[in-house]
Amino acid sequence: MEKTTIQINLETLNRLKALKNFERQSYDEVLNTIIDNCEEENLSDDEIEEIKKGLEDVKMGKIKPIEQVAKELGITLK
Numbered sequence: 001m002e003k004t005t006i007q008i009n010l011e012t013l014n015r016l017k018a019l020k021n022f023e024r025q026s027y028d029e030v031l032n033t034i035i036d037n038c039e040e041e042n043l044s045d046d047e048i049e050e051i052k053k054g055l056e057d058v059k060m061g062k063i064k065p066i067e068q069v070a071k072e073l074g075i076t077l078k
Contacts, residue, residue, distance in 0.1 A: 008016075019030050043051075057063055070077050 016027055016030055019034070067077065
């Protein structure tokens with residue numbers, strides 16, 4: 001694996017150190033974990049469309065209050 005050197009502020013280095021799961025974890029592993037988490041947080045186009053559809057349903061009054069749904073399903077809310 002090829003390696004490179006990057007310049008970061010000391011404050012950034014300290015923040016990276018705080019994100020290590022164990023003492024000998026490499027910064028490459030820490031950064032890849034951060035990148036993976038960011039990629040997982042991105043919504044797909046289908047998810048965005050479903051959210052838009054849901055918001056339109058709310059605007060058009062096509063929703064039921066949770067109390068009504070629970071009553072229809074015979075569920076008691078606490």
